[in-house]
Amino acid sequence: MSAARRIQVHVLRHNPRDPASEPRLQSYEVEEAAGMTLFLALTEIRERRDPSLAFDFVCRAGICGSCAMLVNGRPRLACNTLTKDLPADITLLPLPGFELIADLSVDTGRWMRALSERLQAWLHARETEVDAARIEEPMDPDLADRIYELDRCIECGCCVAACGTAQMRADFVGAVGLNKIARFSLDPRDARGDGDFYELVGDDDGVFGCMTLLACHDVCPKQLPLQNQIAFLRRRMARAGG
Amino acid sequence: MSSSARFDSASAPGMAGRSSPWPARLDLLQSGTGLLLALFMWVHMLFVSSILLGNDAMWVVARFFEGYFIVGRRVPALVALTVATVAALFIGHAALALRKFPSDYHAFRTFRSHMKGFRHEDTSLWYWQVVSGFALFFLASLHLGTMLTRPGRIGPFESGDRVWSDVMWPVYLVMLFAVELHGGVGLYRLALKWGWFAGPDPNVTRRRLRAVKWTLTVFFVVLGLATLAAYVRVGIGHADHYGVPYTPSWIEVPAP
Numbered sequence: 001m002s003a004a005r006r007i008q009v010h011v012l013r014h015n016p017r018d019p020a021s022e023p024r025l026q027s028y029e030v031e032e033a034a035g036m037t038l039f040l041a042l043t044e045i046r047e048r049r050d051p052s053l054a055f056d057f058v059c060r061a062g063i064c065g066s067c068a069m070l071v072n073g074r075p076r077l078a079c080n081t082l083t084k085d086l087p088a089d090i091t092l093l094p095l096p097g098f099e100l101i102a103d104l105s106v107d108t109g110r111w112m113r114a115l116s117e118r119l120q121a122w123l124h125a126r127e128t129e130v131d132a133a134r135i136e137e138p139m140d141p142d143l144a145d146r147i148y149e150l151d152r153c154i155e156c157g158c159c160v161a162a163c164g165t166a167q168m169r170a171d172f173v174g175a176v177g178l179n180k181i182a183r184f185s186l187d188p189r190d191a192r193g194d195g196d197f198y199e200l201v202g203d204d205d206g207v208f209g210c211m212t213l214l215a216c217h218d219v220c221p222k223q224l225p226l227q228n229q230i231a232f233l234r235r236r237m238a239r240a241g242g
Numbered sequence: 243m244s245s246s247a248r249f250d251s252a253s254a255p256g257m258a259g260r261s262s263p264w265p266a267r268l269d270l271l272q273s274g275t276g277l278l279l280a281l282f283m284w285v286h287m288l289f290v291s292s293i294l295l296g297n298d299a300m301w302v303v304a305r306f307f308e309g310y311f312i313v314g315r316r317v318p319a320l321v322a323l324t325v326a327t328v329a330a331l332f333i334g335h336a337a338l339a340l341r342k343f344p345s346d347y348h349a350f351r352t353f354r355s356h357m358k359g360f361r362h363e364d365t366s367l368w369y370w371q372v373v374s375g376f377a378l379f380f381l382a383s384l385h386l387g388t389m390l391t392r393p394g395r396i397g398p399f400e401s402g403d404r405v406w407s408d409v410m411w412p413v414y415l416v417m418l419f420a421v422e423l424h425g426g427v428g429l430y431r432l433a434l435k436w437g438w439f440a441g442p443d444p445n446v447t448r449r450r451l452r453a454v455k456w457t458l459t460v461f462f463v464v465l466g467l468a469t470l471a472a473y474v475r476v477g478i479g480h481a482d483h484y485g486v487p488y489t490p491s492w493i494e495v496p497a498p
Contacts, residue, residue: 070359073359073360073361074360074361074362096356162360162362164353164356164357164365164368167352167353167356168344168345168349168352168353169345169349198261198266199261202261202265202266203261203262203265204265204341206265208265208266208268208269210435211342211368211431212364212431212434212435213362213364213365213368214364214434214448215360215362215364215365217444218362218364225444227434227444227447227448228437228440228444231434231435231436231437231440232437234269234435234436234437235436235437237266238266238269238270240266241261241263241265241266241267242263242266242267242270
């Protein structure tokens with residue numbers, strides 16, 4: 001049996017709250033284990049080598065979106081990226097476009113909350129009074145599936161980090177924002193029409209700012225159909241605005 | 243400023259009133275002008291490549307667009323009119339596309355660094371689309387200006403003279419690659435942008451579109467190189483008679 005591969009993990013270290021901290025790459029050697037994920041490799045480094053290493057995780061199952069980072073330049077979730085699928089030299093950087101907390105930890109939460117507020121990304125019910133006892137209107141199962149498909153977004157920030165437009169233009173809502181609007185525009189329970197959604201994303205910070213680089217589609221860890229959804233939204237918004 | 247502060251409640255819709263319809267219109271116009279220019283580019287290449295079938299074939303094509311076979315005489319103003327239309331589309335498209343260019347050097351550096359670190363094909367292709375678009379702004383302007391001011395100087399010998407004796411072949415060589423790259427990638431992106439040919443699996447659609455794009459790009463680049471070589475050959479052979487227009491042997495009275 002061949003010896004286990006030894007991988008070099010190069011991590012960007014920086015704490016913006018420490019005035020003495022300068023961004024630098026720190027390297028760690030890790031012995032690869034069967035089925036090892038990047039999350040496990042980072043945990044081993046933190047537990048055995050360097051307890052000061054900062055990175056985020058919650059679910060360890062690709063559901064919470066906390067552990068997104070740049071892995072050799074590509075946004076990925078550390079928890080569902082196997083080290084065996086990567087070269088022996090692995091460079092890890094924090095997701096660009098978000099506030100850096102420290103090392104690989106970024107504050108996607110504040111960004112996503114501000115986005116949701118700006119895009120009013122919640123169901124705007126037709127009724128102002130909620131009757132909890134009333135049975136909901138039935139929904140076509142195919143439509144429910146289409147809405148659920150878009151609702152699977154975990155707001156990990158990979159699409160924003162991968163998007164050249166979002167990197168150049170800080171106010172661009174990114175695929176995560178456009179996907180939210182596509183999701184609510186499908187929902188018959190939402191009282192808003194295309195004119196209302198145009199108010200939200202009918203400009204160059206919204207769907208017309210998208211340059212169709214499609215990196216969002218390619219890196220989405222949930223494999224959301226962003227390519228088709230953004231095109232769908234662009235057609236609807238072009239009709240609504242034009 | 244923290245990147246998290248970029249969205250604030252003051253920018254929430256509903257507070258600023260009805261949004262302008264112009265972003266939608268400008269997006270449609272950018273796509274529309276790009277589509278027309280890319281299709282024109284391909285048709286133009288097919289007509290120009292008629293030189294590969296011989297001098298007579300190219301002469302017939304050139305005279306056709308001057309209305310020679312309809313009104314019985316050459317009307318170069320018709321060519322100038324077509325050139326002016328294309329120039330208007332070109333200027334409009336360039337102005338609209340400028341909105342998408344990096345707004346300053348910092349944005350340019352950010353994109354370059356992102357592209358180099360990420361190594362994502364469609365992201366890199368956009369960069370080359372910007373570079374080729376920038377090059378075309380000068381090269382195509384030069385070509386359109388020449389055609390607009392000298393619309394009657396199109397023909398096997400006339401074009402051969404321009405390519406060789408007027409030393410325009412380096413311009414056309416660079417322009418060939420720039421225009422085929424820019425137009426090919428542009429049409430591919432246009433199809434994805436608006437969801438044309440979208441099937442149930444977006445990855446399959448993209449793979450097929452990419453294959454079609456590269457096939458067409460290679461075809462038109464090869465056709466363009468062969469065509470340019472043919473004009474160079476004609477130009478070299480005609481260098482001693484620079485300025486003398488071509489007249490087919492079967493034309494008894496040379497076209498005025």
